[in-house]
Amino acid sequence: MxxxxxxxxxxxxxxxxxxxxxxxxxxxxxxxxxxxxxxxxxxxxxxxxxxxxxxxxxxxxxxxxxxxxxxxxxxxxxxxxxxxxxxxxxxxxxxxxxxxxxxxxxxxxxxxxxxxxxxxxxxxxxxxxxxxxxxxxxxxxxxxxxxxxxxxxxxxxxxxxxxxxxxxxxxxxxxxxxxxxxxxxTKYYPDYQFYSVGLKKEQCTLCQTCFTICPENVFTIKGSTLSIENEKCVDCTNCAVVCPENAIEIIPDIKRKGDNLENVHLKACIDCGHTFYTFDYEKEQCHVCVNRDPNWLSPY
Missing domain, CATH: 3.30.70.20 (Alpha-Beta Plaits)
Known part of the structure; x- marks a missing residue:
């Protein structure tokens, strides 16, 4: 009773x-x-x-x-x-x-x-x-x-x-x-994805803001590979809202999960010396230095 x-x-x-x-x-x-x-x-x-x-x-x-x-x-x-x-x-x-x-x-x-x-x-x-x-x-x-x-x-x-x-x-x-x-x-259908996370590489600076704000850990970089695990996405839109370059789009897409892998390069910024990831091997400046007003003194 x-x-x-x-x-x-x-x-x-x-x-x-x-x-x-x-x-x-x-x-x-x-x-x-x-x-x-x-x-x-x-x-x-x-x-x-x-x-x-x-x-x-x-x-x-x-x-x-x-x-x-x-x-x-x-x-x-x-x-x-x-x-x-x-x-x-x-x-x-x-x-x-x-x-x-x-x-x-x-x-x-x-x-x-x-x-x-x-x-x-x-x-x-x-x-x-x-x-x-x-x-x-x-x-x-x-x-x-x-x-x-x-x-x-x-x-x-x-x-x-x-x-x-x-x-x-x-x-x-x-x-x-x-x-x-x-x-x-995602708890009930771990072998499937319900959304695809669309990444516009021509706009993305790999600042990794979406990495830190995503509650489901959809984005990870291992070695020289960016992995987007679509099967984890629940469409909370956190990544799309926080992206400063509007480079992310969440697309409804029900299917068996598949690896979404992108090649990235680890570089050292010629201005600040800090390491950063980029899709473009020829890029020499990190996203912070690229966007820094040249009229301001460098903090580095």
Whole structure:
């Protein structure tokens, strides 16, 4: 019984934005996936920080699902699961991302009863199944509601003692308690990428600002090779926003992950003597010295 009680009590836990939020790492960030998704205007921006107004929040969980970095903690309270089925509900429409995650967490179908799917649900399921084909997964089916099994009063209470833990799990939604990275697609499909990070080499100075600001460590340089690990990208847009040369573009691109490798050269700047990376072997100045006003005295 205690497991069930603890679960029911946990439903009162308020939503909160964690330190993983890109706005906490990057003051230039304009990420607003959660704010745009919230129909109750419960999320506000204050000095570039996201704050959830508990008085307006209905704990629907839409903001948690929408966040690319799973940076909002709480509970999705309005999803109902029956075994391996998500029960159809007119009060919300799941996202493609949500259904792809549920699929990996054991959901196989959408369950309907007397009311047929509306067009919005049909569209999302169809689009999700198109993605699942690429991801080499079985499609999500639509199935009729299972007949409820009737238990006697004695059998009902006996089930608490005998299978309390299983019952609590059955009552709870598949994602009732949000843990670290639970709403990140990359956690569930590590062999695939959902985005390609486009790098415009003619504009990029390899200043490595994107390296330090990327929360997923998409960019690394090993020896003379720049590696862009597209399978890690969650489209938080941090790198694109912070790039001083506007040299980065995030492109939706679902496919098996592939290495994106670029040759780079390690050089010593003729002005300051500091080492720097460049795509152009003939380049002699680092990006700092190239952009330094010649009328100012060199700090080196």
């Amino acid at each position: 205690s497991i069930l009680v603890n679960w029911l009590e946990s439903l009162h836990e308020e939503m909160k934005v964690s330190a993983k939020c890109v706005r906490e790492r990057n003051r230039k960030s304009e990420c607003s996936y959660c704010k745009e998704k919230c129909e109750h205007e419960a999320i506000i921006v204050m000095e570039n920080h996201l704050i959830i107004d508990a008085n307006k929040c209905t704990m629907c969980g839409e903001c948690m699902i929408a966040c690319p970095l799973s940076a909002i903690e709480g509970i999705v309270s309005n999803r109902v699961f029956d075994g391996g089925s998500l029960v159809f509900d007119l009060n919300y429409v799941p996202s493609i991302k949500e259904l792809l995650i549920y699929k990996k967490r054991g959901m196989a179908s959408i369950q309907i009863s007397h009311q047929p799917l509306n067009e919005e649900w049909k569209t999302v399921i169809s689009q999700s199944n198109n993605h699942l084909i690429v991801l080499e997964e079985n499609p999500i089916e639509v199935v009729p509601k299972n007949k409820d099994e009737m238990l006697s009063r004695r059998a009902f209470f006996g089930s608490f003692q005998k299978e309390g833990k299983q019952l609590a799990k059955g009552l709870a939604p598949a994602a009732w308690k949000i843990e670290s990275d639970d709403w990140k697609l």
